Amino acid sequence: MLEGARRPAPELAEELALAGGRPRHGHEVGVAADRVEGIELDRAQAAQEAAQGLARSGEPGGVQQPTPGLVVAQESRVVGHGLSRTRAGADSTGGPDVPRKQPRLGTLPSASLPGLRTPRRIPPVSDEPQQEPQQEPPPAATPLEPFVPPAAPAPARKEQDLSDAPTGFWARVVAVLLAPFAAFERHDLSWGWWQPWLLVAALGVLVGGVSLARIDHEAWQTKQFERQLDQMSPTQRKQMEKPEVAEMLAKGRRFGIFFTKAGLILGPPLLGLVGLVLVAGLLFLAARFLGETKEPFEVATALSVAGYVSLANVLAYAGEGFGYLLGNPQPSVSLAALADPVGQPLLTAALSRLSPAVLYYYVLLAAGLAGSCGLRRGRALALSGGLYAGVSALLIGLGALGKLGASFQAG
Helix, strand or coil, X not given: CHHHHCCCHHHHHHHHHHHCCCCCCHHHHHHHHHHHHHHHHHHHHHHHHHHHHHHHHCCCCCCCCCCHHHHHHHHHHHHHHHHHHHHHHHHHHCXXXXXXXXXXXXXXXXXXXXXXXXXXXXXXXXXXXXXXXXXXXXXXXXXXXXXXXXXXXXXXXXXCCCCCCCCXXXXXXXXXXXXXXXXXHCCCHHHCCHHHHHHHHHHHHHHHHHHHHHCCHHHHHXXXXXXXXXXXXXXXXXXXXXXXXXXXXXXXXXXHHHHHHHXXXXXXXXXXXXXXXXXXXXXXXXXXXXXCCXXXXXXXXXXXXXXXXXXXXXXXXXXXXXXXXXXXXXXXXXXXXXXXXXXXXXXXXXXXXXXXXXXXXXXXXHHHHHHCCCCCHHHHXXXXXXXXXXXXXXXXHHHHHHHHHHHHHHC
């Protein structure tokens, strides 16, 4: 700063005049010199204040203070040289002396002097080590999860069109017997379960009453026992003639006649109720594990379907009742009448399954599985056919065991 203050003002004025790009008159050069004089005085004063501050603080290496005499001599030399140059310029141009306005120290704008740039302010440098900005660590990479395709939604159960559903009980009975698959597609809880069960049980009791009225069951049981004695070996006949064995056989015939008559009256409601519960359980399990829809299947719905499936027994009771009216002691709507139940038990058991009533029972069961339980029709038919084959095999197996036991006794 002191080095810049030692430069003569006229030299700086000429540089400022040449920086504008055109020659200056004498009075203009004088004005510029006065302005430069103010700038130089400001610089000298700033340097002196800075030196005094460093001297007071006692810091080593401070700037050496200029003496007051040196500063006054420099100021008088700059002012005198500027005045002489101003007068010389005014005399050479022939113009009048222009009164010069003394500039205020420190108020000279940078734009008034072409070519003079404003000094750039340098920010203070701190002795403390600058800390580098901490960068946030990148987010941890999440492991890629294996792609699991979304599960296919379960097929929604098609909405039941109940607009043309049978509204009365008898209309439902006719619909189930004539068009079972269409009827069970319109099945709901309002159908109930006790009405079809009561109808079948009442019809069975009625047929049993006709049998008691038209058939002498004691005589028929005695005739059947005599036929069994005729088919026994001579050794077995001698054992049967013993008094204790004969008394035991007589008690057995009496119990058999009693249970036959009781079964004709109590059998239809009791056995019908047991069968209703078993079939309802089967329907519930089939709907739970084999159904196509995820809708809950209620036990009451299963009971209702089982009750209407049992309407197939109406055909069996109707045929048996007609046979009792004709005096047949053992009527049947199956082909079992073509075989001898005493001499051919296996054939009788097999032909008893070939009954229109039995076959239609499993058709109604398949219709209930497909229409109410949500199974596909093919799956429902396969399940119903498998049950028919399983029950038939069980009955034939029991007949075979009975014949095998009789042969052991004969041997």
